[in-house]
Amino acid sequence: MNLESYIQSLFVQKDEELEKITDSLLQAGMPTISVSPESGKLLTLLVKISGAQNLLEIGALGGYSGICLLRGDDIANLTSLELHETYADMAKQHVEEAGFKDRVRYKIGPALDSLKQLKRDRITYDFFFIDADKGNYVNYLDYCIQLASPGALIIADNTLWGGEVLNEHTENKDTKALQTYNRKVADHPQLESLLVPLGDGLTIARLKSK
Ligand SMILES: C[S@@+](CC[C@H](N)C(=O)[O-])C[C@H]1O[C@@H](n2cnc3c(N)ncnc32)[C@H](O)[C@@H]1O
Known part of the structure; x- marks a missing residue:
């Protein structure tokens, strides 16, 4: 057993609501690249611990992380930015079936445009x-x-990128982008931060008081 399976075996319970999403993604021929179950659980805990209520997600896919976020607070609301309408439709369906109707809105299109708005x-x-x-x-x-x-x-998710971030000589654009992201967050004067090696890596940052 590796460390990941050890953590999952103890801390990740069977979760039909979330497993259903993976099945739907497979059936629809969509990529099964939702957050890992343990990362999803950490998202729920972080919303709970922080008491956050206005949540913004960039990248909805099938709604897996959206459900994990909304589970963190009984009255939190989620704005989710997604490029593809069909993905946002599937996410909406799953999030509503999980009991979070009226607490989520999807903005469709390139996330940079939605963020500008x-x-x-x-x-x-x-x-x-x-x-x-x-x-x-x-x-x-x-x-x-x-x-x-x-x-x-x-x-931010995937910030270990399967370990590729260790490769200083990489020519891969995504790997370079994630290396730049981690460096920027680590050095940012307005942020306190840490990369947590859970799932594919979660970089957690807190904005200091302005
Ligand atoms: C890794 S998946 C998100 C997984 C989701 N957070 C979860 O855990 O359930 C990445 C998502 O980002 C979306 N995406 C990619 N480029 C985008 C862009 N420029 N603007 C908005 N969404 C984008 C993809 O369509 C895909 O649904």
């Missing part, structure tokens, strides 16, 4: 989950900081 509307959030195209992670971070209330959490 949210900034124009002066909407703020206290919890962000970045899990979309890796090449834009740093751009998403810049927007999240602008949309964040003091003390907000900014979490």
